[in-house]
Amino acid sequence: MRNFAYEAARMPGDAVMAVAQDTGARFIAGGTTLVDLMRVNVEAPSKLVDINGLPLKGITALPGGGVRIGALARMSEVAEHPLVVQGFPAVSQALLASASPQLRNKASIGGNLLQRTRCPYFRDLALPCNKREPGTGCSAIGGENKMQAVLGTSDSCIATYAGDMAVAMVALDAVVRVRGPRGDRTVNLVDLHVVPGDTPQRETVLAPEDLILAVDLPAAPHAARSHYLKVRDRASYEFAVTSAATGLDVQGGRIRAARVALGGVGTKPWRSPEAEALLVGQAPTREAFGAAAQAALRGARGYSQNAFKIPLAQRTLIRALELAAGGPA
Amino acid sequence: MAEQENPAELVDLKLRVNGVTRSLRLEPRVSLLDALREHLGLTGTKKGCNQGACGACTVHVNGVRINSCLALAIMHQQDDITTIEGLAQGEALHPMQQAFIDHEGLQCGYCTPGQIMSGVACVREGHAQSDAQTREWMSGNVCRCGCYNGIVEAVRSVREAQG
Numbered sequence: 001m002r003n004f005a006y007e008a009a010r011m012p013g014d015a016v017m018a019v020a021q022d023t024g025a026r027f028i029a030g031g032t033t034l035v036d037l038m039r040v041n042v043e044a045p046s047k048l049v050d051i052n053g054l055p056l057k058g059i060t061a062l063p064g065g066g067v068r069i070g071a072l073a074r075m076s077e078v079a080e081h082p083l084v085v086q087g088f089p090a091v092s093q094a095l096l097a098s099a100s101p102q103l104r105n106k107a108s109i110g111g112n113l114l115q116r117t118r119c120p121y122f123r124d125l126a127l128p129c130n131k132r133e134p135g136t137g138c139s140a141i142g143g144e145n146k147m148q149a150v151l152g153t154s155d156s157c158i159a160t161y162a163g164d165m166a167v168a169m170v171a172l173d174a175v176v177r178v179r180g181p182r183g184d185r186t187v188n189l190v191d192l193h194v195v196p197g198d199t200p201q202r203e204t205v206l207a208p209e210d211l212i213l214a215v216d217l218p219a220a221p222h223a224a225r226s227h228y229l230k231v232r233d234r235a236s237y238e239f240a241v242t243s244a245a246t247g248l249d250v251q252g253g254r255i256r257a258a259r260v261a262l263g264g265v266g267t268k269p270w271r272s273p274e275a276e277a278l279l280v281g282q283a284p285t286r287e288a289f290g291a292a293a294q295a296a297l298r299g300a301r302g303y304s305q306n307a308f309k310i311p312l313a314q315r316t317l318i319r320a321l322e323l324a325a326g327g328p329a
Numbered sequence: 330m331a332e333q334e335n336p337a338e339l340v341d342l343k344l345r346v347n348g349v350t351r352s353l354r355l356e357p358r359v360s361l362l363d364a365l366r367e368h369l370g371l372t373g374t375k376k377g378c379n380q381g382a383c384g385a386c387t388v389h390v391n392g393v394r395i396n397s398c399l400a401l402a403i404m405h406q407q408d409d410i411t412t413i414e415g416l417a418q419g420e421a422l423h424p425m426q427q428a429f430i431d432h433e434g435l436q437c438g439y440c441t442p443g444q445i446m447s448g449v450a451c452v453r454e455g456h457a458q459s460d461a462q463t464r465e466w467m468s469g470n471v472c473r474c475g476c477y478n479g480i481v482e483a484v485r486s487v488r489e490a491q492g
Contacts, residue, residue, distance in 0.1 A: 006340070006357040006403055028404070035360070035399045036380050048357070050404055076393075100469025101456070102387055102447070106395045236468035 001038045005047040009054060012179050012211055018049045020181045020209035027051050027211060029072055029108035032099075033115045040123055042132055056110075056213055059083065065219030071110030071212040075165070076101065078109060088217050090226035090245045094168035097230040100237050110212035113166050113176070113192065114204065118239055119159035120144060130156045131200040146305040147241070150313075152267035153301060157200030160264060161193060162239050164230060167263035169215065170271050171245035172223045177213040178206065189215070193268035203268075222247035222257040222324075229320040230263070231312065240264035242313040244320035248284065255279050255288070260296055260321075265313045272296040275317070284325040286318070293317040342406050346371065347415030357403050362386045364402035365412060373413035373442045377471075384470030387443035387450075388412050394450035396469075413442035416449070424490060425449045428483035436474030444470045448484045457488040 009015035019025040024046030028034055037043040056070040059081050067083040078084055079095035098104065098112075116122065121129045121139040128136035140148050140158050148158040166189065174189040192204050206212075217223070226247035232238040243263035249256045258279035262270040275292035282288040293314035300310045339354045344361075346369060353368050362379075365371045365388070377385030379398045386397040389411040416423035425448045428434070435441040447470045451457045456466035463484050464477070472480065 001358045003356060003358055005338075006401075028401075031401065031404070032381060032396075032399050035401065038358075039380065048401075052404065100381075100384065100396075101450070101454075101466055102384060102394050102396045102469045103381055103399075105393045106399065236465050 001035075002041065002044040004038075004045050006050065007047065008050040008052070012051075012054050012056070012213065015049050015051050015054060016179055016181055016209050016211050018047075019211075022047050023208075025049055026208065029111045030074070030106040031111075032103050032107045033111065037116060037123070041125060042123055051211070062216060062218075067217050067219075069109050069215045069217070071108060071214055073109050075099070075104040075107045075109065075112060079104065084217075086224070087219055088168070088172055088223050088226060090168040090171065090223075090228040090247065091165060091217065093228040094164040094230070094243075094245065097228065097243075098164045109165070109215060112163060113169075113189075113212065113215070114206075115163050116203075117159035118162040119148065122159060131159055131196070131203075134199070134201050141303065144305065145303040147239070147264075148303060148306055149267045150265050150300040150302055150306060150309050151262070151270050151297070152195040154196045154198065154200070154267075156198050157196035157267065158303060159196070159200065159267060161266055161268045161270075163269070164228065164240060164243060164263055166193070166269040167243060167261050168226070168228045168245040169217065170269040171247055171259040171261035172220070172226060173218055173259075175216045175218075177216065178210050179213050180207065180210045184213070186216075189269070190271050195267050220247075220257065221249040222259050225249065225324055225326070226259065227320050227323040229316055229323060231316050242309055242316045244313070244317040246317070246320040246324040248279070248321065248324040250284050250325055253283055255282050255284055258292075260292065260317065262296060262313055262317065265297075265300070265309050274298065279321075284321070286322075289318045289321040290314075292321065340403060342403055344369070344402060344406065344410060345408070346410045347412060348409075353402070355402055357401065359402050360398055361388070361400035361402045361405055361410070362397040365397065365410075371412050371414050375439055375442055377440070377443075382471070383440070383443075384447060385440050385443040387446040387470065389446060389450060392453070394447055411446075413446060416445070423449065424487050425452075425483065428486045429480070432479045432482040432486060434476050434479035434483040436472075436476050440470060440472045440474075444472065444480055448480070448487070451484060452488045452491065457484050460485060463488075 026045040056072040149160040230243040247259035260275040275296040375385040377383035
């Protein structure tokens, strides 16, 4: 690990200015991704600005039944918080399916949204990677790509967004509250991450000095009946091969509102408005779910080892829709 | 182990470990794990993968289990840190330590301190209500000897003894 300067910030504005004034500076909260990447020299910040002293830890009810989750709330706290468990079960389920208890106790919500890919080439300094070193090439496209993305890929990068929580949150219309040098703004979570295109090193719309303050989850019937289903190579403590977050509001035998997002298959948390549009107005049947799954994976591109993810993701989504509908368990 | 190239400013800091406050002079990059092992001589906590994947380095911070390999010592100066050395009361082993012996929850023993720290936390959290739940909530600790059945029995026995 390269050396760095360290400072602990006391107020959000101080933290933003400290990073804005040093192009090599980075915020650190839980550090479970950043310290790991620093140890293999993929990240080498000149300064760490410790934000753990900032007053951003609360989990509070919003008017109308929503919840505001402070950026420094820990994954473990959010996973078992009653407001989240009752109003947004998919978020709780996604968190409990993430990482290990030790990591969930350390990792923050803001940091989890920004966790980096687990593409092995991104972590290996000996091999080309356009995300780590733009212009060097992508080792995954013609290499080991079983775990890589099939949606949102480009000729520059097929790295998967590895997280679970953001997939559930993007399905449930989460809004990210951000403080930058010029003040506060909100970003819809669906717009926070960007597809790689020919600039895979740029993963979000945030600048390094933009500090995530909180994530807001708006209450809705489909959110209270949401589900997160994760398919992986072993039962626990493993990244998704495919996953699906679903939310359904079914009344009078018809779907009034539907939410669909996929994980493990996209270069970003992958919401599918196409699948949602097909579901609204339909009866919650296997046929309707199948059509939605077809639509959600339309345009997917399989590579040498991961084409199996396309039918697997469709089946994962059908099952997650059945679970959200309260259908056959 | 601290790298030698490009030495940074050393920083004076204090860590409260097993109830005792200790003074250290460290580079900011020193992990909590290395501070405990290399600088405080508390070698019970083990370095396995050093990337948060194996759980051998599990310690409690303010009563909550974390991977000390991904924690920077400088960030934990306000915290109460408990290591495997802090569990026993004099010669009397912690019930989880005794249970690991009784149920043969160890073979080579390298993962054992982390497993025990996680086991204590798992029971305290209320996540040892069944063997299946115990397996899920102990999954952040890897044992290459394959002592998992003994570990599950040990955790179960402590949970049952506590009612």
